Amino acid sequence: MAELVAVVGVQHNPLLWRTMRDPMPADLAATHNNFTRFRNALAAADPEALVVVGSDHLRKFTFGNSPAFCIGKAERFACTYENEIRTFGLDVWEVPGDPELAAWLLGGSKDLTDGFDFAMSNEWLLDHSYAIPLVYLTDLDIPVVPVHTNTGIPPIPAASRFAALGAYLAAAITTAPFSRRVAIIASGHLATEVGGPRHFLGGDSPDAEFDELAINWMRTGDLTGAVAGCTLDRLLAAGNVTAQYLNFLTALAAAGSRPAAFAEGTASRFAAGPFFRWDTA
Amino acid sequence: MIRFQIDKFITYVEGTDEQVRRYAIDPAGYVAEWVQRGAAARTPIPDGGPLSPAARDALSKVDYAALYRMGAHPYVLWHFTEAVLVWAGDLAWAELKEQFRAAVAGAGYPDFAT
Numbered sequence: 001m002a003e004l005v006a007v008v009g010v011q012h013n014p015l016l017w018r019t020m021r022d023p024m025p026a027d028l029a030a031t032h033n034n035f036t037r038f039r040n041a042l043a044a045a046d047p048e049a050l051v052v053v054g055s056d057h058l059r060k061f062t063f064g065n066s067p068a069f070c071i072g073k074a075e076r077f078a079c080t081y082e083n084e085i086r087t088f089g090l091d092v093w094e095v096p097g098d099p100e101l102a103a104w105l106l107g108g109s110k111d112l113t114d115g116f117d118f119a120m121s122n123e124w125l126l127d128h129s130y131a132i133p134l135v136y137l138t139d140l141d142i143p144v145v146p147v148h149t150n151t152g153i154p155p156i157p158a159a160s161r162f163a164a165l166g167a168y169l170a171a172a173i174t175t176a177p178f179s180r181r182v183a184i185i186a187s188g189h190l191a192t193e194v195g196g197p198r199h200f201l202g203g204d205s206p207d208a209e210f211d212e213l214a215i216n217w218m219r220t221g222d223l224t225g226a227v228a229g230c231t232l233d234r235l236l237a238a239g240n241v242t243a244q245y246l247n248f249l250t251a252l253a254a255a256g257s258r259p260a261a262f263a264e265g266t267a268s269r270f271a272a273g274p275f276f277r278w279d280t281a
Numbered sequence: 282m283i284r285f286q287i288d289k290f291i292t293y294v295e296g297t298d299e300q301v302r303r304y305a306i307d308p309a310g311y312v313a314e315w316v317q318r319g320a321a322a323r324t325p326i327p328d329g330g331p332l333s334p335a336a337r338d339a340l341s342k343v344d345y346a347a348l349y350r351m352g353a354h355p356y357v358l359w360h361f362t363e364a365v366l367v368w369a370g371d372l373a374w375a376e377l378k379e380q381f382r383a384a385v386a387g388a389g390y391p392d393f394a395t
Contacts, residue, residue, distance in 0.1 A: 057356065058292060058354065058356065058357055059296075062288075062289075062292055063285050063288045063289055063292065063354075063395050064289070064325060081296070082296065082297050082298060083295055083296050083297070083360065083364070086298055086301075086364065086368060087360060087363065087364065087368075152354075152356065153354075153395070154393070154394035154395070155394070193355075194355065194356045194359050194360075195349070195355030195356055195357075195358050195359030195360075195362075195381070195385075196355050196382075196385060196390065197382060197385055197386040197388075197389070197390075198382075199359065199378070199381070199382060200378050200382070236390060240355045240356070240390065240393075241355075241356055
């Protein structure tokens with residue numbers, strides 16, 4: 001039987017790649033320390049596979065084809081796109097996949113897939129939603145099953161579906177008929193805006209009130225409150241790409257709605273960066 | 282469909298260095314070629330499509346404020362604008378950041394569903 005050995009949620013701000021470097025700028029030290037702390041916690045959990053719940057940024061899935069939820073079952077995945085290398089200075093990375101675990105999550109456990117239907121991808125160039133968590137939390141050597149959630153192209157699934165996704169992933173992982181130590185990494189934002197009237201406000205959040213609620217839902221394990229509070233209108237009001245916060249509802253649900261052992265919106269020159277970690281049973 | 286066609290255009294251009302360069306050199310000419318290809322009978326056409334007169338005008342002038350008001354996807358629109366005016370142009374990033382914010386401030390949050 002497989003085990004769920006860790007659940008974490010982190011930011012994927014691609015602007016960190018050029019800026020969070022030695023000599024470490026003072027405002028980014030806390031972010032760097034949190035990534036290091038989470039990297040150590042993940043290493044201690046010793047996962048053999050990572051289910052990374054992120055949101056492709058209109059690269060793999062665009063306006064001509066936009067699945068609500070998609071699981072990648074390739075043997076290897078590369079990162080990232082030409083435009084992300086140009087814009088963010090990202091490197092090109094490769095990570096192994098885990099087709100066996102992916103196939104199981106896609107429907108190997110048919111009793112569990114009632115009410116949850118994924119799209120599937122056999123070939124997927126991962127963008128920074130996956131690359132940034134992986135490069136800061138791992139040595140890129142642990143097999144990955146990427147899960148795409150559509151948080152960018154309307155219609156965006158309701159918050160309840162992100163919670164259902166987390167519950168499904170946890171149930172499917174813990175009932176898999178093969179041995180695997182699995183960690184879930186959720187990748188997202190707090191209140192964030194790109195290309196709007198409140199973008200790039202320095203260290204100021206586009207919606208500090210939302211950030212406080214968003215961190216507290218994780219800190220207290222209040223999945224019901226999070227689902228109720230994350231209407232699409234409220235998310236949009238908090239910034240035009242804030243819907244990526246929904247991936248943390250998936251993490252919270254996967255962790256059994258337990259209060260997070262660590263929940264913080266880390267301040268820096270950028271909008272507050274989320275760090276959430278749950279103890280697994 | 283108007284918003285979809287704008288998003289399709291800016292996503293395609295922003296996707297590769299080559300297309301950013303080509304568009305930045307002659308936006309109006311690039312748009313004209315795009316529309317011409319889009320007039321083919323069969324779709325989908327990966328690098329072409331119909332554009333409304335207003336969208337065609339805005340894309341020909343790199344008028345990001347107008348595109349924002351039309352409901353172009355804000356994330357893609359920002360990176361498209363950044364690529365064309367900063368990476369392939371001579372505008373400083375910090376300058377564009379301020380100009381963009383000011384230009385769209387009065388428009389609020391147009392619906393960007395396609």
